[in-house]
Amino acid sequence: MRSLATGCCILCLCLVSSLGQAIEVTSPDGQLRAEFMLESGAPTWTLFYGGQQRLESGRLGLNIAGDEIGSLQQVSASVNEQDETIKTTWGKFAQYQNHYRQLNWLLRETSGDHREIQIIARVFNSGIGIRYAFGRGWESSVDIQDDLTEFRFAGDDIGWAYNLEHDPVGPQTLSKFHQAKTSLIPLVVRCTDGVHLSVVEAAIYDHAPFTLTALPSQAQSFRAHMEPSKITCDTATSWRVVLVGRSAGDLLVSPVLFCLNPPCKIPDTSWIKPGLAMWDWRAWGAKVDDGFTYGLDMPSWRRFIDFASRRGVSYLVLDAGWYGLEFQKDSDPKTSRDYLLVQPDPDSPRLVPKPAPADWQDPIDIPELIRYAREKNVGILLYFNDLARDHGSFEETLALYRQWGAAGIKYGFMKGGGQQKVLKTRQIVQLCAKYQLLCDFHDGPVPPSGDRRTWPNYVSREFCHAQSDAMRSFTPSTFCEQVFVNMVAGPLDMCNGLFALNNPAQDRPKIFENVPSTVVAETARTLIVFSGLSFLPDCPEAYESKADLFQFLGQLPMTWDETRILDGEIGEYICSARRSGSDWFIGSATNEESRTLEIELDFLDPNTSYQVTLYEDADDAHYLHRREAYQVRQTTAHRGDVLHAKLAPGGGHCVHLTRSP
Structure with a gap:
């Protein structure tokens, strides 16, 4: 296992702040400074970077069971410094320097149940993370109705925002985002002096992710918004993060999201191997010079495997249809499809079954295909979805895939949202880790949040167009x-690398x-x-024809x-x-x-x-x-x-x- 940490923790307890006095926490290099203060019983924060104010004073807190936490008073405040080296299982760097200063700010309600809430802020050289934990006075669980954390930008700067499977929103002013009322994250902002900021979230494990909603009558100011979630009182929230950098590129190499996650929970990570993957889906229908036409079948898959073995490609992904029609309830993900698949309408993605020929010489046999691939040092990843998950015991299905020798799963079209989707995703990732399976999620996945530190088998997701x-x-x-x-949020499955570009839409059903x-x-x-797993969307012959480029x-x-x-x-x-x-x-x-x-x-x-x-x-x-x-x-x-x-x-x-x- 490579996810080990070495280094030292330097404690510097500070008895800070009488009423109305600001608590300052600076980054180790002194460039980023956060100020925290109680104003009329409400906690607030302000952010400075490079000597300039980037966020004006904004509220901190949560809405619990329909009520904001009451007027607060300070119980204690301390700052400690941590500096350690974290070795990664895989990623952009072999190791990260996890160096930050942390504020532990304990507050108590002045009336009612006198509940205690702890605001934890970690200030790195390239960003800040803030989360909430619960002290005395709480029941066994906490009903979070909404978030109150505010991001009040100091200038009406230019921004871009994540937009699901569409082009990012922007470039446009923050005031225009404000007029739109809501925004997804990451939100990336370019200040007039070239400094870039990004609002993003780290360690999404127990409750719904947050988005941004405009603060009424406060131009270029936003509040974190999350769907109601119930968590145990011994569970802290995810981290509300602002990344900072002198350029847009600085945000992409920041260690903050990774470092804000718990250490790796997989004892032996030697089986987790990032790599390129051939993909049957986009190459389907390609006609090559020797007269062969690619399909979703054994001869085509073996061609992919043979090429991958020759050319240093680690995996082949079998997309939807290998076990049957993906949206048909009786399709059994523990079997191999016994019919052909066709796409009758080239302008529609709908697939229909076609009876296999009576003398089908090479029927679908996934365990045999995996055995063939393993002999050639190529791993097979299998498509999966909610219907497949609910078809019998999910864990038994994963155990069967492990028995077959599969390398992982590609999960598509997970239904639901909010906390339910987060918890379902975590269960799937953890079970896959138990059976040594990689995970790639498509179709509106839970956002990346540095979670590959804790579960490095979660190698990619389609968090993009x-x-x-x-x-x-x-x-x-x-x-x-x-x-x-x-990509500020983490690894993306964007499916780049098409080599046949002249007119593939002419004969390939899955290129429209x-x-x-x-x-x-x-x-x-x-x-x-x-990405820990990059899908190559073309057929082997397209790559062989440009072997010097490939x-x-x-x-x-x-x-x-x-x-x-x-x-x-x-x-x-x-x-x-x-x-x-x-x-x-x-x-x-x-x-x-x-x-x-x-x-x-x-x-x-x-x-x-x-x-x-x-x-x-x-x-x-x-x-x-x-x-x-x-x-x-x-x-x-x-x-x-x-x-x-x-x-x-x-x-x-x-x-x-x-x-x-």
């Missing part, structure tokens, strides 16, 4: 927004709209999008020692660098505008020569035409050199640097 999903694709601008907005991108951009996006993908380890966002602006472009050992992989993508990026190699080891392979858009490449035009070339580089990355409109650029022998 996934490519070619919901019967539509997205634009290059949308990609450059999602990676700065949605051609993808506006270049093949190099598709390659770069697979690196840029952080080489970049085949070498990606998908877990990293170090990550840097070298450059980028929300909605415009991004340049990401990730290191594994001594190798560096760099991916860049742009919106609809062409651009040339100067990539300064000041992060390379000194006095070392590197072999450089560049994967580039051709001079005439374009996201609407000439999508598949690219070139691959090699050169050498040293620390301090500058690479000039030329990106076509909607295009991309990839670099692999390895030490010269």
